[in-house]
Each structure stands twice: as structure tokens, then as C-alpha cells.
Amino acid sequence: MNSSWNGEPKPLVNEAFETVLDASAVLAALLNERGAVRVERALKRGAAMSSVNVAEVAARLSQDGWSSGDVSSVVEGLGIEVIPFDRQTALLSGAYRPRTRRHGLGLGGRACLATASRLGLPALTADRSWAALNIDGVKVVQIR
Secondary structure: OOOOOOOOOOOOOOOOOOEEEOHHHHHHHHOOOOOHHHHHHHHHHOEEEEHHHHHHHHHHHHHOOOOHHHHHHHHHHOOOEEEOOOHHHHHHHHHOHHHHHHHOOOHHHHHHHHHHHHHOOOEEEOOHHHHHOOOOOOOEEEOO
16 A cells, blocks of 8 residues: 555644634533633634534534534634644544543544644643643643
8 A cells, every 4th residue: 555644744734723622622612511711712812623523513512402504603603713634634643542542532532632733732622531641742721
């Protein structure tokens, strides 16, 4: 198999964001849970989010009975820059599995961390298990 990925993904261009949001952080803000104020501040300063994490937010809101139109309007209204889950980010996310599995991170968490790594930004989360993570180049910030 011919692959040009050598384990060092190229950084993404960071235009105007200061943080990468995990789905748990966005849901905390939308559902007015503890830590919501911290997420709202991050949104005002400029935030990005992996398309995988946007899908997680949409799935949770849909499960809670939100219409697809309402979900779309809310996500659009947050002003989050949605970062496509490209090949390099996917490979980096997969490489994180051995270091994150015991902390309960699934694809969504790893997608957030990989996106944060590629953008060179901190990852904002409500997931307390992330505090024990040690991922090179990624600062994890807890909202509560």
C-alpha cells in the first residue's frame, strides 16, 4: 500500500480560533450545564470543532427530540469553525487509540484531540477522564 503519511501530520492553518471544542463542551453550553460559561467565553473568542464532534452534538440533540432544522440552526448560530476530518487527522486519531483507550475515549474524543494537535490549540472538554491524558502537543482544558 502506498502511503505518504509518515507519522508527522502537517499542521492545519489556524485562521481565527483559540480553542478546539469537544462535543461534551458544546453540549454543556447548549444544555446550560456546569461549565457552560467557560464554553460561551471560548465561543466568543473563536472556536473550532471537528466535523466528527459536530456529528456527536447533532446525534445527541436529535436523540433528545430536536428537529434536524433546529439542530442545524443551533450549530450554525454558535459560529464554530467546523474542521473536516481529513485523512491525516483520521490517521493521527487512530494513532492515539493505545494512549486513550484506558481513559474511555472513543473516536469523537480522539478526533477532537487530533484536530487540536493539528491546529496547535488547546482542547476544551467536559470529560473529566481527559485530565489524565498526556498527548504531546495538546493541552486539555476542563470546563468544570
